[in-house]
Amino acid sequence: MMPDLATHLLEIIQNSIAAGARNVCIRVLESIVSNTIVMEVEDDGKGMSEETVRSVTDPFTTSRTTRKVGLGTSFLKGLTDACDGSLSIESELGKGTTVTAKVRRDHIDLPGMGDFGEMIMICIQGAEECDIRFEYGVDENRFLFDTAEVKEMLEGVSIAEPEILIWIRGYINEGIERVKEIGL
Amino acid sequence: MKSLEDLKKMREAALNKVQMREGGKDYRVVVGMATCGIAAGARPVLNRLVEETAANDYNCVVTQTGCIGMCIYEPIVEVFGKEGEHTTYIHVDPDKAARILEEHIKNGHVIEEYTVDAAVNGGK
Ligand SMILES: Nc1ncnc2c1ncn2[C@@H]1O[C@H](COP(=O)(O)OP(=O)(O)OP(=O)(O)O)[C@@H](O)[C@H]1O
Numbered sequence: 400m401m402p403d404l405a406t407h408l409l410e411i412i413q414n415s416i417a418a419g420a421r422n423v424c425i426r427v428l429e430s431i432v433s434n435t436i437v438m439e440v441e442d443d444g445k446g447m448s449e450e451t452v453r454s455v456t457d458p459f460t461t462s463r464t465t466r467k468v469g470l471g472t473s474f475l476k477g478l479t480d481a482c483d484g485s486l487s488i489e490s491e492l493g494k495g496t497t498v499t500a501k502v503r504r505d506h507i508d509l510p511g512m513g514d515f516g517e518m519i520m521i522c523i524q525g526a527e528e529c530d531i532r533f534e535y536g537v538d539e540n541r542f543l544f545d546t547a548e549v550k551e552m553l554e555g556v557s558i559a560e561p562e563i564l565i566w567i568r569g570y571i572n573e574g575i576e577r578v579k580e581i582g583l
Numbered sequence: 584m585k586s587l588e589d590l591k592k593m594r595e596a597a598l599n600k601v602q603m604r605e606g607g608k609d610y611r612v613v614v615g616m617a618t619c620g621i622a623a624g625a626r627p628v629l630n631r632l633v634e635e636t637a638a639n640d641y642n643c644v645v646t647q648t649g650c651i652g653m654c655i656y657e658p659i660v661e662v663f664g665k666e667g668e669h670t671t672y673i674h675v676d677p678d679k680a681a682r683i684l685e686e687h688i689k690n691g692h693v694i695e696e697y698t699v700d701a702a703v704n705g706g707k
Contacts (some may be wrong), residue, residue: 413621463649525646546693552591553590556598561633562593562596563631566585566589569585
């Protein structure tokens with residue numbers, strides 16, 4: 400159903416945006432040393448009650464009115480279960496939510512990374528007013544991207560202009576490639 | 584290698600364009616991006632819509648929405664015109680998306696065969 404890790408994360412970020420987050424922090428941290436990939440989405444959206452947190456990986460939990468099952472988080476749970484990993488959801492009503500998924504990096508059932516540049520581009524496109532930070536790392540090397548910085552450079556021009564979105568996609572993917580190369 | 588400095592130049596170019604086109608865009612192109620849409624392939628569709636709009640400077644803004652409530656028809660692209668007229672395209676793939684922009688946005692013709700009405704009315 401979900402072709403790659405970026406698509407899984409996109410789902411989780413869309414939930415943050417739907418929860419009214421103004422700030423979303425996304426981290427994808429690979430570790431060759433400990434053979435893990437940690438993916439984390441932290442938001443300052445409306446948060447969930449303890450009960451919702453407990454039930455959120457169950458597909459029958461959704462606040463949608465158009466359809467009876469929620470899919471995003473249960474798909475991610477399926478991934479972490481299948482790949483020797485774990486999923487943790489920490490949330491507080493009125494404060495925000497942090498979803499952390501950890502998987503074994505060399506697990507045979509782990510899908511590919513996918514296109515993180517495109518993932519961020521899609522998030523910005525859908526929620527221009529939200530500030531999105533993206534961090535990608537391989538062991539101690541890091542690439543950082545922050546829409547707040549971009550918006551400052553653009554002064555008055557929308558970050559959702561298609562030319563800008565495409566530039567951002569390329570900028571992020573170049574940054575990721577560079578971190579991967581240093582890691583080798 | 585790209586650097587954040589590139590944005591300065593892009594900003595100038597964007598400002599010039601905005602001045603030229605005063606009064607906003609005529610069409611709104613909306614993609615359903617809930618899980619059902621994404622699982623069905625809405626991601627490459629949105630990607631292509633953004634690319635083609637940038638490359639051809641089409642007279643539309645591309646935006647996203649959640650679950651439209653017709654999951655079996657995803658990926659769905661809706662086109663809203665200035666007079667509030669509205670077309671729902673279903674089972675859209677990246678190539679169909681490019682054609683919708685070219686035919687509908689640029690030339691003003693609805694592509695009937697891609698619409699939900701064609702599917703519902705048995706217009707096979
Ligand atoms: N970051 C979040 N902040 C607040 N509530 C959340 C968050 N993530 C999930 N939820 C709550 O958990 C419910 C279930 O989420 P889930 O991703 O499983 O499905 P959904 O978003 O309802 O639908 P789908 O993912 O299929 O489009 C949501 O409807 C929402 O109420």
